[in-house]
Each structure stands twice: as C-alpha cells, then as structure tokens.
Amino acid sequence: MKIAIFQFAPRFAQVEANLQKIEHAVQGVDFDLLILPELCTTGYQFVSHEEVVELAEAIPEGPTTERLTRLAREKSAHIVASLAEKEGEQLYNSAALVGPEGLVGKYRKLHLFDEEKLFFNRGNLGLPVWDIGTAKIGLLICFDWIFPEAARTLALKGADVLCQPANLILPYCQDAMVTRALENRVFTVTANRVGAEARGGKPQLVFTGKSQVVAPNGERLVQFSEREERLRVVEIHPEAARDKWITPRNHLFEERRPDAYTV
Amino acid sequence: MKIAIFQFAPRFAQVEANLQKIEHAVQGVDFDLLILPELCTTGYQFVSHEEVVELAEAIPEGPTTERLTRLAREKSAHIVASLAEKEGEQLYNSAALVGPEGLVGKYRKLHLFDEEKLFFNRGNLGLPVWDIGTAKIGLLICFDWIFPEAARTLALKGADVLCQPANLILPYCQDAMVTRALENRVFTVTANRVGAEARGGKPQLVFTGKSQVVAPNGERLVQFSEREERLRVVEIHPEAARDKWITPRNHLFEERRPDAYTV
Numbered sequence: 001m002k003i004a005i006f007q008f009a010p011r012f013a014q015v016e017a018n019l020q021k022i023e024h025a026v027q028g029v030d031f032d033l034l035i036l037p038e039l040c041t042t043g044y045q046f047v048s049h050e051e052v053v054e055l056a057e058a059i060p061e062g063p064t065t066e067r068l069t070r071l072a073r074e075k076s077a078h079i080v081a082s083l084a085e086k087e088g089e090q091l092y093n094s095a096a097l098v099g100p101e102g103l104v105g106k107y108r109k110l111h112l113f114d115e116e117k118l119f120f121n122r123g124n125l126g127l128p129v130w131d132i133g134t135a136k137i138g139l140l141i142c143f144d145w146i147f148p149e150a151a152r153t154l155a156l157k158g159a160d161v162l163c164q165p166a167n168l169i170l171p172y173c174q175d176a177m178v179t180r181a182l183e184n185r186v187f188t189v190t191a192n193r194v195g196a197e198a199r200g201g202k203p204q205l206v207f208t209g210k211s212q213v214v215a216p217n218g219e220r221l222v223q224f225s226e227r228e229e230r231l232r233v234v235e236i237h238p239e240a241a242r243d244k245w246i247t248p249r250n251h252l253f254e255e256r257r258p259d260a261y262t263v
Numbered sequence: 264m265k266i267a268i269f270q271f272a273p274r275f276a277q278v279e280a281n282l283q284k285i286e287h288a289v290q291g292v293d294f295d296l297l298i299l300p301e302l303c304t305t306g307y308q309f310v311s312h313e314e315v316v317e318l319a320e321a322i323p324e325g326p327t328t329e330r331l332t333r334l335a336r337e338k339s340a341h342i343v344a345s346l347a348e349k350e351g352e353q354l355y356n357s358a359a360l361v362g363p364e365g366l367v368g369k370y371r372k373l374h375l376f377d378e379e380k381l382f383f384n385r386g387n388l389g390l391p392v393w394d395i396g397t398a399k400i401g402l403l404i405c406f407d408w409i410f411p412e413a414a415r416t417l418a419l420k421g422a423d424v425l426c427q428p429a430n431l432i433l434p435y436c437q438d439a440m441v442t443r444a445l446e447n448r449v450f451t452v453t454a455n456r457v458g459a460e461a462r463g464g465k466p467q468l469v470f471t472g473k474s475q476v477v478a479p480n481g482e483r484l485v486q487f488s489e490r491e492e493r494l495r496v497v498e499i500h501p502e503a504a505r506d507k508w509i510t511p512r513n514h515l516f517e518e519r520r521p522d523a524y525t526v
Contacts (some may be wrong), residue, residue, distance in 0.1 A: 110520045114510040126523045127371035146446050146515070149524040156525045172445055172481055179442040182435055183409050218435055247377040252409070257373045260389045261412040262419045263526050 001134040001236050003161070003187075004031035005222075007159070007211040008229040009195025012043030012156075014241040019067055025231045037193035038142050038167040039093065039210075044193075044207075045115075046084075047200030052119045056086035059096050060103035073100040078132050078231045080191075082141055084120075084164035093120045095139045095165055097130060105130050110150065113143035119176055129157040135238035136263060142166040145173045145180065155184035160241035166192040168208045181214040185252055186241045187226065188214045193229050216241050264397040265501050266424070266450075267294035268485075270474040272458025275306030276318060282330055288494045294340055295397045300456035300474075301345040301405050301430040302356065305455075307470075308378075309347075310463030314384045317350035322359050324368035336363040341395050343454075345404055345428035347383075356383045358428055360393060362385040368393050373413065376406035390421040398501035403479045405429040408436045408443065412526075418447035419516065423504035429455040431471045435487070444477040448515055449504045451477045457490050479504050 010018045018041045026034060038044065040063055042055045059065050064083055072079050078099045085094035085108065093109040108123030109116075127150060129138045138154030140162055145151070153163055154162055160257050162180065166173065168190075177188040192211045200205035212223040213234045222234045244252040269288050273281045281304045289297060291341045300360030301307065304327055305318045322328050327346055335342050342361045348357035348371065349455075356372040356379055371386030372379075390413060403425055408414070417425055425443065429436065440451040455474045463469035470500040478495045485497045506516040 007380040053344050083396075110523055111518055114512050117512050122520075123523075127525075143513075146509075147519060148446055149416060149519065149521075152411060153523065172442075175438060176442040176445065179435075179439040182439065183411055245410075249377050249380050250406075255374055256410060256412065257385075258526050260373055260386075260416065260525065262390075262416040263524065 001033065001238055002031040002233050003189055003236055004029060004034040004231055004233045005189065005191045005211045005213070006034065006036055006231040007194055007209055008037070008193060009193060010037065010040050012045065012197060012199060013048050015041045015055065019064065020214065023071060026075060028072070029231060029233060031075065031233050033078045033080070033132070035080045035163045035189050035190050035191040036082065036165060039084055040165065041195060042084050044167045044200045045197040045202060045205055046119045047202065049119060052084055052091050056084035056091050058087065058222045059083060059085050059094060059106050064247055065096055065098060065103055068096065068098045069102045072098050076100060078104065080139060080163045080165060091120050093141060093208065095141055097139065099132060099164040104132065107139040107141070109141040109144065111144050111147055126151045127157070129154055129159045129233060135160040137161045137163055140164045142168060145176055151180040151184055155186050157187060160238040161187040161189060164188065164190045165192055168192050169205050171208055173209045174212055177212070178214050178218050178220065181216055182218040185216040185244050185246065187216060187236055187238065194229060216242055264296065264501055265294040266452055266476055266499055267494055267496045268299040268452065268454045268474045269293060269297065269299055269494040270455060270457055270458060270472055270487045271300070273300065273303050273306050275308065275460060275462065278304045278318065278327065281496040282327065286334060289334070289338060292494060292496060294338065294496050296341045296343070296395070298343045298426045298452050299345065299428060300454050301428040302347055303344055303428065305369055306460060307345050307430045308460040308462045308465060308468055309382045310465065312382060315347055315354050316349065319347035319354050321350065322346060322348050322357060322369050324371050328361060328366055331361045332365045333360065335361050340364060341367065343402060343426045343428060354383050355386060356404060358404055360402065361397065366435060367395065372407065374406040374407050374410055390416045392417055392418070392422045398423040400424045400426055403427045406433060408439055414443040414447055418449050423501035424450040424452060427451065427453045429453055431455050432468050434471055437473045437475055440475065441477050441483065443480050444479055445481040446477040448507050448509065450479060450501065452498055457492060499517040
C-alpha cells in the first residue's frame with residue numbers, strides 16, 4: 001500500500017489556490033492513500049466567526065469534497081483532507097475521507113486546541129474506522145495526539161493506519177506518535193503543514209513540519225524536514241499492524257487490564 | 264523534593280550483597296525518595312519455580328522490607344524497591360513503597376513480560392496512589408509502560424510522580440515515558456538496571472540503563488548513560504504536576520471524551 005503525504009503551507013482563505021497546489025503535487029504520482037494537513041484548503045488561524053462561516057463547507061455537499069472526489073477518482077485512490085465543515089449553523093474542524101465514489105466518511109475533531117474553541121464545536125461523531133480495501137484506517141486531527149485514548153480506541157476498533165492531519169506548532173507530537181505506534185502496533189501517519197500565519201494582530205504561528213510515517217515497531221519510515229514543501233510516498237504493509245503479539249507470550253490487546261484501569 | 268535513582272547491576276540471587284550495595288550507594292546522600300530497579304535484590308532471569316520460591320519474600324513480613332525500612336528511617340526518606348514477592352503459594356513481581364515507619368503500600372505488576380509469566384502471577388492490587396507528604400506517587404514496573412492506561416489511571420487518581428523500577432532490554436521505553444509525562448502532566452521516574460544476565464543456558468539479556476527523570480512538560484531532568492552504575496539525585500517540584508492546564512483553554516483531564524473512547 002502506497003501512502004502519500006503532501007506537506008505544504010496552505011495560503012489562508014485561498015481555497016482554489018490550495019486545491020490547485022494539491023492537484024499539481026500529485027501529478028504523475030502513484031499512491032493508494034494521500035494524507036493532507038489540517039484545514040488544508042482554508043488555512044488555520046481564523047480570527048472571526050464570520051470568516052469560518054464563509055470558508056467552511058458542507059461535507060460531502062460542498063465543492064471541495066466534490067473536487068477531492070474527482071482527484072481520488074483520477075488517481076484510483078483515497079484522500080484524507082481536513083476541512084472546516086459547516087452543517088447548518090454548526091461548525092467543525094473535520095477530516096473527510098474520500099474515494100473514487102465520493103465521501104467514505106468524516107471525522108470531527110474531538111479535542112479542540114486553544115482558540116479553535118472560539119470557532120468550532122467539539123466533534124460529535126466519535127472515532128470511526130473505515131475499511132478502504134487496502135487497509136482499515138482511522139483519523140485523528142492534530143491535538144488529538146495528546147489523548148492516548150483516541151489512538152487506542154481506533155486501534156481497538158481494528159484500524160491498521162492512523163492518519164493524522166496536523167497544524168502542529170509544538171515539537172512533541174512527532175515523537176509521541178512513535179509511542180502511539182508502538183503501544184497500539186499500528187502505522188501512524190502525520191501530515192503536518194509548514195510555513196507561518198499571523199492574522200488580525202495575533203501572535204505568529206510557525207508550523208513545525210516533520211511529517212512522518214511510523215511503523216508498528218516504532219520505526220520511522222520517513223520523516224520530512226521542518227520546512228520543505230514536498231510530497232513523498234512510502235510503501236507500507238498494513239498486515240503488520242494486525243499482529244498484536246509483541247513476544248511469543250505477550251498480546252498487546254488481550255493483556256490489557258480494564259479491571260484496574262480508570263477511564 | 265529530592266528524587267534519587269540508583270542505577271546498578273544486581274547480582275543474581277545475591278540478596279545480601281545487593282542490599283549492601285544499595286546501602287553503600289546512599290551513604291552521605293540526602294534524598295526524599297529513592298527509586299531502585301526492578302527485582303533489585305534478586306536479579307531478573309529466574310529459570311525455575313523453585314528458584315523464585317526460594318528468593319521471594321513476604322512483603323512486609325520478609326527481611327528485605329525490614330532492612331529497607333531501617334534504611335528509610337535512617338535517611339528520613341521513602342524507598343521504592345521492586346522485589347519478588349511470596350504470599351502463601353502465590354508469587355508476584357512487586358514493588359514495595361517503604362518509609363520510616365515501615366511499608367506504606369505495595370504494587371503488583373499488572374502486565375508481565377514474556378517469561379515472567381512462567382514464574383509470577385499477574386498483579387491483583389490495581390494501581391494504587393499514595394501520599395507520602397512530599398508528593399503523591401504511583402508505581403509502574405517496567406513493561407507496564409506500554410499500556411497507556413496504566414500511567415493514565417495513576418494520573419487520574421492524582422499521582423504527581425510515576426515511579427518505574429525497570430529491567431528494560433529494549434530501547435523504546437525511555438522515550439515513551441516522555442510521552443507519558445506529557446500526556447498526563449506528571450513526573451516520570453524510570454530506574455532501570457544495567458549489566459547482563461545469562462542463566463540456565465538462556466539467551467543473554469543485556470539491560471539498557473538510561474534511567475531518567477522527566478518533568479510534566481516533557482523535559483528530561485536527568486538521564487543516565489547505558490552502562491554506568493551510579494546514584495544521582497534530582498530536585499523536582501511536584502506541584503508542577505497538579506496544573507493540568509496546557510493552554511489557557513485546555514485542561515488535559517477535563518477535556519477527555521470518554522463518550523467516544525473504547526476501553
């Protein structure tokens with residue numbers, strides 16, 4: 001299975017330009033699953049409710065889902081894209097999973113970071129896992145990483161690959177995702193953005209790049225630099241995530257002790 | 264609060280020599296809490312049931328708990344020591360917390376690694392947290408690290424400091440404990456052993472050292488080398504673990520979403 005990550009710097013509010021950039025990046029590239037950064041078509045640092053309302057779209061009814069579906073069809077692949085979502089009056093920081101036939105499913109970020117709380121509702125669709133044929137995948141968005149229960153839940157539901165669109169500004173997540181991979185014996189794919197945003201007189205946010213793919217044994221199969229705008233493809237074998245025996249006597253899931261855990 | 268770690272190579276079955284080595288190491292050293300490696304008085308690689316029965320002791324009735332209590336009294340301090348425990352016919356890989364007045368409590372390893380299953384029962388005392396005055400502490404033993412629920416449970420119960428006696432042979436845990444510290448905003452203290460054991464024709468185990476103390480912000484306050492036998496003391500401020508706000512809008516525990524988690 002070929003996993004592609006496109007690490008780039010989306011331009012704020014330039015949805016058309018960002019989509020074109022994505023389409024351009026994948027030209028001539030073969031992959032099964034493309035993972036894009038968080039809020040990859042709108043940019044991150046919203047400064048007003050009106051701005052979010054204007055840029056958010058319905059999923060799957062909005063034009064971006066349609067555009068990504070066209071791309072997925074062209075590439076015979078799936079795409080994970082985090083988008084600002086509008087459902088009636090409600091706004092979410094979401095990730096859409098689209099394939100050649102259209103939307104496969106969506107995830108709404110459960111754990112909102114800092115000022116995201118001013119603009120988005122907390123996710124209300126739980127932590128779904130989808131079988132896309134090549135692998136079972138689950139989605140996390142950025143700050144979800146710090147809650148071990150989120151990755152654990154996806155793994156317990158059978159996810160082979162955790163896909164994480166991100167707009168990270170702190171340096172901890174990339175190393176923590178190695179732990180998430182090891183403790184769940186899954187692949188983790190972090191698609192982080194690069195560049196900086198400073199909007200409406202707010203402090204500048206500098207995004208940390210270093211997108212990566214980590215194998216169930218904790219090995220980093222690829223890690224981008226802090227600044228490069230680039231698409232890379234990594235071949236993985238999702239079945240490696242289905243063997244939860246870490247020694248001949250230790251099954252990572254069967255040996256959990258819920259009798260002793262506080263939730 | 265002064266945390267001491269004694270990283271050393273216990274000699275197999277040489278309980279008296281190992282205790283003397285510990286006593287010698289702390290001479291003239293001031294600390295509030297000393298953490299010792301896993302099975303620090305007996306060594307690790309048992310090869311028969313009879314061997315464990317012979318070396319295991321009742322806690323607190325056995326002579327080792329008494330000896331450690333004497334040391335704790337002399338130092339006006341607490342000590343965490345992992346010991347092979349015998350209770351009637353039952354054997355456990357345990358950790359005793361002793362203070363100047365004797366045993367404060369004990370923990371029995373919940374998640375046994377590989378051949379430990381041949382010799383010990385799984386822990387049956389849950390994941391307790393004790394207030395020792397200077398801090399609230401919880402215990403993990405070695406392989407417990409890979410189950411995020413264990414550290415999480417101790418943190419949710421109010422532990423400021425997670426003390427982890429270890430006999431690590433793989434290189435992953437030390438980095439993972441940085442994630443455990445960050446995701447729970449607690450101090451983590453890993454007291455690993457060094458040296459090697461090869462008993463009864465079994466493959467040699469080489470222990471990885473690198474004992475460490477990690478702060479709630481993920482900073483390593485100290486890390487030993489892979490091989491040194493040494494005692495080190497680190498000053499920590501346990502109250503840093505009681506502030507679970509990681510941004511002005513994000514409380515690490517209140518924002519958990521048990522409604523979406525699978526246990």
